[in-house]
Amino acid sequence: MIRNPMASPDVLGVTGGASSAAVCFLSYFAGTVSIRFLPVAAMLGAAIVTVALYSLAWKRGVTPLRLVLVGVGLSAILSGITTMMVLFNPRNEADQAYVWLTGSVYGANWENVLTILPWTVILLPLAFAYARHIDIVQLGDETATGSGSRVQFNRFLLLCVSVGLAGSAVSVAGGLSFVGLIAPHMARKLMGPSFGKMFPVSVLLGAIVVVLADLAGRMLFQPLDVPAGVFTAGVGAPFFIYLLYSKRNSI
Template sequence: MKDYLSLRIGKRFSSFQLHKKTILFSLLALLIVIAVAVVSLGMGEMKIAPLDVVKVLLGIGSEENALIVEQFRLPRIVIAILVGAALAVAGAIMQGLVRNPLASPDILGVSGGASVFAVGFLILFETASIKWLPPIAFLGATLTTFLLYALSWKKGVTPLRLVMIGVGIKIAAGAIVTMLIMFSPFLLQNKALLWLTGSIYSVDWNDVFMILPWVVGLILVAVLLARRVNIQQLGDDLATSLGSSLQLDRFLLLMICAALTGTAVSVGGDISFVALLAPHIAKQLIGPSFGGAMTLSAFLGAIIVLLADLVGRMAFSPIEVPVGVFTSAIGAPFFIYLLYKNRNR
């Protein structure tokens, strides 16, 4: 047991063990997040050396560099970290609930529901303030999760029914979004399509302060409930026999997943495959326990979105390619690989 660190919060609320390997990989991932963020803060039309970026962050940089970094680039970097972490933890929860590495909020329709509400808002309320978009997307994700849970209920909710109903909701949501775009004016079509590809280029500090408490709070709750996700892996019969309130836990975890997804989608758009990639990589590195996998997934999700944003800004400069284009380019082949790997399950 020397390789494990035991953590307990309260007498009954949450307890789990972290392997030293989990701590090591999490610290390494955190360092990568910081390194990529510093490099990204220095990239743009006016390049700033990493050392000068660090000086700005420490409050000893030049006024010109401070203006560029703090007012124009840092909000985008913070949003990339928050969105990536939120999507990754939501994906870890979803994969744990359905006991399937192919599951994620975007594949099971939760992101699609948020997209329907967001695109509908952009097209039907074109004169309304864009600041209403985050709560609208959040509402869409939450209502879609309620619908997913209700349609999957038959003397309880099973992982198989969640997957089947979720895929159906995703297809229906995609069809609704397509219809909304087809019958809208050209300028509104471009606006909606840009949001759908997943883009964080226009965010500011107001967006950061709006989602920061939600993302941090929900991730902390998710990590504290990781033991309940582990119990879900035992199967319904065994988990129930051990005294687990299986259906209540499943509903609570689904709501956390929806809240994280809606929060991320509200400012980042429909960024695909981060919720699929990050948890799978985390479990490959440290094993199947969700206590450590959620924390590592959050860091990995942040890295994926940060790198996608950096490449999108610099690969075809001065043209910026949305984050979602690069995450899809990486995630789609990976999803096909997972399908092939799990074809006999």
Template sequence: MKNNTIIFRSKFLPISFRIHRHVPYVLLLIIIITLITFIINTSVGEYPTPPFIVVQTLLGIEPINPDYNFVINILRLPRTLTACLVGIALAISGAIMQGLTKNPLADPGIIGINAGASLAAVSLIILLPNLPVVILPISAFMGALIASLLIYIFAWDRGTHPVRLILIGVGISAVAGACNSFMITFGQIYEVNQALVWLAGSVYGRTWEQLSAFLPWLIIFVPLALLKASELNTLNLGDEIAQGLGSRIEWQRGLLLAISAALSGAAVATAGNIGFVGLIAPHIARQLVGGNYQGLIPVAGILGAMMVAIADLLGRIIFAPIEIPCGIVTAVIGAPYFLYLLVQTRRK
């Protein structure tokens, strides 16, 4: 501890960052809120389940009523886990994108990366509905990667400017949205309904099969993001300093771009368009641990899990028994926050 701060270091991952003394208590509170939301989310529904039964089931204790076991393990637990893991992926992807572009307004949903992933996934749902579910994240990753490359190329003019990145991203997103509408127009009714629900951003009806298709992407790319956090810090010092420190700038940018596209693409393929998580979570994390990405990335991931879990819970209980997709809830909260950040950036 020094100057009213705490230096945190991990023995298992290359994470080291300085935080204010009160921050560990705030992070503990966030984790507790996430766990409580997780339990409540798994409890509520058409067949209410007592929270203590949920906790017992999660601890491996078999409930007396076998119906509880089916409702929790088969119907609700995959959905709640998917919500938390999608939040982690979107938040980390947004943190990387903000650091990579040096743009506080960057977010995979706002600048068009998620739109590219959506177009690829919708095309697959409409044209090839019988393909295995594990193919969908691969397709979405390719769409996200192509969209991110197009945005970076079109926005480059002896560097990238925040406003130019936003405008190019909005253009890419509009083109991808128009292509999505075209695909839906000519699709069969069942595939169209599936695509429309998916485009709204929802974890409704998610199964263990879909979750198992999503998990490998997290297992591979979240540790990669943590390992490359120090490189992201180096790139933010400027190209000349980064080169002087021995960083292979273009290689590192390309790798970080691929990591961000993989996480956002896999999240979009699993839960559809859940916007603004990648914008808000890194901003809150930056207020807690500062701009060091070795601390910002994992903290943003925790916040992202909490945000999507709460959004899914609110969508289920506000107008129950009608469910609102969690993507709509995050949009209602995130859009005003984005406008606020836009005004603040303009003033600066």
């Protein structure tokens, strides 16, 4: 919907909003509120960022480039806010927060699956149902509008779906960097540009990337258990730079 190869929840600030809200929940409310509300807190943070993103990027509509530029700025601000919350926490809680922010599936269990299952069951089919609209928008906003697609409404709706999916994932696995950037590009190479074909493959590849990163963290540096997010960032950051370089004339 954004038609920018660099756009991902990390870059747009959605992951940062979810992470900040989750750290706030774990720091100040975990002792009094059930941990099952953590996905709600993460999605609320991501939703607030999305509203701010849309408000700041809106000028007679929202363009893909403005969304990405505003998202990068919001992501930097949220990173600073999250770091401040971690620094003001006690030592043990700060260490746990740093590991969680890096991104890790260590200690994940079936309770975590049940926590995010309702959001996944509702939002994944909704995203898949809009596959045709996403394919049309790839041709350009004007072409999509001419074909009868409500471009701005669909873009906002699908951003809301992304907020829900990213928020629920962050609430369990933390801020796994660049998975949302790597997996769709891999799926596009394998399946072509059609969103209906690419989407399920992207979901599968994202899961595989996380599992491989987790295995690498557990096996390569024993007895240390390195968070999976270290490896996803190590691969994703160079890939992001490569995308910037390869698309420098079209961005």
